[in-house]
Amino acid sequence: MKGKTGSGSGSVWFLLLLFGLFVLLVPVLPFGGSQRRAVAATPAATTITDIQAQELPAGFLKSAVRAKDNQYIRDYNRAIEYYNAEDFPSAIPILRKLAIRYRDGGAVLYLWQLCMAEDFSKKNDYMGAIAYYKAALFIKKEVSVLHNTVYCYLQLAGTLKKSDRVPLLLYGYRFIKVNSLRDGSLGTLAITLCNNVLTPPLYDWFEPAISCIKEAIAQADDPYLHQSLGMIYLYQNKGPLAKAEFKRVLDNYPDSEFYATCLERYNNIGDAVYRYRAVYPLQVIANPGKIASLAAKARLLMPQSYAYQTTRAVTVTLNGQNIPYQIVSDNFGTQFISLALPGRLRAGENRLAVECQVAITQKRFTGNSLANFKIGDYRQQDIRFKVLTQSTAAINLRNPEIQRMAAEIRQSVKGEQLIDRVQAVYQYVIKAMSYRLSGGDYEKVGVQRALRHMQSAVCEDYAVITVALLRSLQIPAGYFSGDSYGSPLGHAWAVFYTPDYQPFPLDTTWGDTSEAPDLFFLTTSAINVADSFSCES
Incomplete structure (x- = not known):
């Protein structure tokens, strides 16, 4: 999947969920045509x-x-x-x-x-x-x-420009409807309308677009229209309706070019419960007489629990036998499995395994979720604010290049609305950076490495730069990393916190590598399992 890199954790997964995007070029009708005059707006404000x-x-x-x-x-x-x-x-x-x-x-x-x-x-x-x-x-x-x-x-x-194009297409839809035209024109117009309301998403026009698409489907069923309708429902946080549209493609168009895309989206909608299993092979070379006295300690990463992810039923086994463990946390809130292995190891290969269930809630937020928050709402004396806006070895806010980028963003944003600053950071990062999946840079993750790879970045670099810029703008933020379900590679992304410390995801990697970057703005993923809240954990 696009936008995933980093080192894998050795986890073994038992489902496959991916999230694909598809954009179709618009066909046109084969007659002659023309333009002139103008009439009053439909759902959103427009001069057309x-x-x-x-x-x-x-x-x-x-x-x-x-x-x-x-x-x-x-x-x-x-x-x-x-x-x-x-x-x-x-x-x-x-x-x-x-x-x-x-x-x-x-x-x-x-x-x-x-x-x-x-x-x-x-x-x-x-x-x-x-x-x-x-x-x-x-x-x-x-x-x-x-x-x-x-x-x-x-x-x-x-x-026309995008903001005027959609209302005019809807006037065309009304013309078709009034004249009861059933020659395929509505299907063509609906496809064009889909492309324009989805890339980028124009939320104010979704409802009239839905009416047009549904009527076009009633005239002539079309897998692309079902797929597009499903995408609109996804943007509206209407998971069951979106899933139903994708399933219609799966049930009725198994040979369609949209089948694979709809399957990925269908599988990736809504809450998911995964079985997590990480296996650590341990090779012991010791005098047989001294094996019984051999002791070892380990601290292992594990799936974290937070607003959109819950870890339960954790078991740790050594060579198939349950062993006791403790869960400990570091200063960044990342939890680890801590265990001791006195007298439990054997000569040769040992297998230490961590298993649990991870329930993930997928959610897409809109700007309205943050509309009432301002930068001044943060209490700077709160210990959480201090921790999540501090400069660290990895998230170095004193770096001159980070300070320059933060100043550019600050200058471009008018007002104190939190959503405006967050969106400015998101757009700045996906414009300034370019993704390239490579063999990997084994230097420690951090600002220094990320700045050197701005045009050949992986997800860790995107996440570090995003967190550094958010913190530079006095927005509490953390670096999340973990596994991506169905992939041997890991993933990293940024999370920022509102003044009441609700976490919101900001995945600039997927935003940059997607044909519809707005789809990943403020969106939790059902395929990412966080196992760390800091690149310094």
Whole structure:
């Protein structure tokens, strides 16, 4: 899996959970199209308005109805020839003149509006094309014209900035729904909408997007739409609904290119209980007569218990026999198994094993979870604040480069909101660093090593820099490390604490290596098992 490195702990795991991401390129409809006009917002604040039908040509309503004569027939037939040859600039003035002179609100006006729409479309003026297509539809509703109108919505959306693109696509969805169009246009629009609301996630538009996706699925079932709907539910912390969408792909599309991705996501949703087992082989070479008097002591890492992870039913065995142990903690809160082995070892190979169950709660938070916290809310005299913001040998806050980066972040953030500073750190790190899984640097984990590997970093380096920057901004933070379920490699990530000392994850490694970095902002993982709360434990 992307973003995991470090030294493994020798643990043996019995499930496989991965979290994959997929982005699909947007297909477009095969007709011509165009743009112009604008209408009022939908769910979130936006300046984009829908495109209204073009008004009738000036003078049309003032003219009197005239009988169609030979001149009318000659001009109309000539305009038809131009239209069939796609010479719209030549057809347009003829048709406009006929429409006004004879006040022909039927075939002539309709053809003039189509020519105007097609001409705008050829000029990539999709707003104008939509306006004239809509005007033509008042006279005659043809599937091809409806289809072309949707095409123009899609093309116009592609020219807009992201915040305006989604509301325009939703106007296109409303157009399809009002006109009961069932030619595949809705599926195409829904796919485009999915790509735009998910990368990056636009939370304010999720609910209207869900309605569009569901209706598209009702018209024509599609595995990508199920996958996208599942992702939206994941962002909304609706695990059961997300799981149901991924399962529909697993049950109905076993040969789909999205099958593997949906399987990984399906397995990674919600709480999980894993069996943890770490085995330590011990080779004893001693005089047989002295084995009984041989004594040893050991201190072993173990899965930790904290807000999102609970360790239970811990057993320690030596050569298959249970042995007593104690659980001790260091200054950083990391717990260890401490044990003595007097008279228990034998000549040759011994096997010391730690087994337990680890229950993990996966959770995704939103900015609202932190909205009420400010930097000034921390009590700097609290011993937890002092420990979690201190400069240490590994997390060296006095390093000039760390101080420079922290100053840049501080300058970029206005106000005292905690969420703004945390997000600024997250974005700064994933922009400043680049991931590369390598053979490993055996220098001790810390700021000095991480700064040397900013463009060839592994997860330990990302976590150290993230913690150092958070602490430099007076945000209590710790370095978490452990095992990643289903992988022989370990993983490391940062955790920061709110003023009431609730822990929140900040995995900049996965943020940097993901195509949707926001998915890993403030997200606990069901596949990471923490066994240490400090790189100095």
